[in-house]
C-alpha cells in the first residue's frame with residue numbers, strides 16, 4: 001500500500017502541511033536554545049528551558065508530562081560514565097493516553113547538539129535558524145531539533161484533525177545522546193517503554209533498524225624517562241625507553257585486528273559495516289628533549305549486535321581486543337615488567353530490530369505514500385534507539401528527513417519541505433500503528 005489511505009489520513013496530512021510555519025517556528029525556538037553536548041564537567045545551559053518548552057506543548061495536548069532530573073550516575077555501570085550529574089538537564093516523558101485497545105508508540109529525540117565552534121565560520125549565526133533557498137540552517141536543525149519539532153507538530157496535527165488514537169503515545173526527549181547515551185539510559189531506567197518506537201534522527205527517509213556499539217579503551221604504554229640528547233645505556237642497564245616508539249607495535253596490532261575483522265564472516269551484517277578499531281587520541285611525552293615516559297592511545301572500537309555476550313555487554317569483544325594487543329606486547333621483553341595499562345571508558349551497546357517489524361513497514365509505507373520512498377537501513381554509528389530497543393524492550397528505529405550529510409558540521413541544514421513531510425509521515429505512522437479510535 002503506497003498511498004494515503006483514507007479521507008482521514010488526507011485530512012491529517014493537510015493539517016500538517018497547514019502547520020508549516022508552526023513547525024519551522026518551533027524548530028527555530030529549539031535551535032535558539034543552547035544545548036551544546038557536554039564535555040566532562042560542563043554545566044547545563046538551556047536544557048531545562050527547552051524541555052519546559054516542549055512540556056508546555058505536550059501539556060496543551062492533554063498529555064501527562066513528567067519532567068525529571070535523574071539521580072547522578074554512580075560508579076560501576078560500564079554503559080554510562082561515572083558520576084554524571086543531571087543538574088539542569090531534565091529528561092521529559094509525556095504520555096498522551098489513547099482511547100484504549102491500541103498499541104503504544106514511543107516518539108523519541110535527543111535535545112543535545114554538538115558544539116558550534118568554530119562559530120565564526122558559519123554563514124549565519126548557528127543559534128538563529130535561517131531559511132535560505134528552501135533549506136533551514138542552524139545547529140541541530142538536522143540532528144535533531146527539526147525532528148523533535150516534527151514529532152510535536154505531528155501530534156498537534158492529529159489533534160487539530162480530530163484524530164483520537166487508540167493506543168498511547170509516549171513522547172520522550174532526552175539529553176546526552178551526543179556524548180554518552182546517558183539520557184536515554186536514564187529514561188529507560190525511569191520506566192519509559194512502549195510497544196515500539198521511532199527516534200526522529202535524520203535518516204533520509206530510510207528506517208535505521210540496526211546500529212553498531214562502541215567500546216573506548218585507553219591503552220597506556222609505559223617507557224622510562226631520560227635525556228633525549230645524550231647517549232642512553234641499554235634499557236636493562238637502566239637506559240631510557242621511548243613510550244611513543246613502544247606504542248607503535250600496539251597501534252599496528254590494532255590495525256591488523258581491524259583488517260582481520262573486515263574479512264571475517266562473523267563481522268558480516270546485511271545493514272552494517274564490520275567492526276572497526278580507530279586510534280583517535282594519542283597522548284605522550286611532556287618535554288622536547290625528554291624520552292616520553294608514557295604514551296596513551298585511545299581507540300574508538302565499533303562492534304556488531306551479534307557480538308554482544310549473554311549479558312548484553314561487549315565483554316567478548318573487549319577480551320579479543322585485549323588479547324590482540326597484549327600478544328603484540330608479549331613479543332617485546334620490555335613489556336614483561338611494564339605491562340600495558342587498560343582503561344575502558346564506555347560500552348555503548350549495539351542493537352537491532354527486525355526490518356520487517358510492523359511499525360517499520362507502516363512508517364516506510366506512509367513515507368512512500370507521500371512521495372518519500374525509503375528502505376530499512378543501518379547506522380554504523382550509534383543512536384538512542386539502541387538503548388530503548390535493547391534495555392527498554394521497546395523495538396525502536398530511527399526515521400526522519402535527510403540531514404546526516406551536514407550533521408555535526410558548519411552550516412548544518414535540512415530541506416524545509418522534507419521536514420514537513422517527515423511530520424506528516426510521523427502522524428500517519430502513529431495512526432496506522434496505534435489505531436484510530
Ligand SMILES: [Zn+2]
Pocket residue numbers: 110143144177201
Ligand atoms: Zn542525533
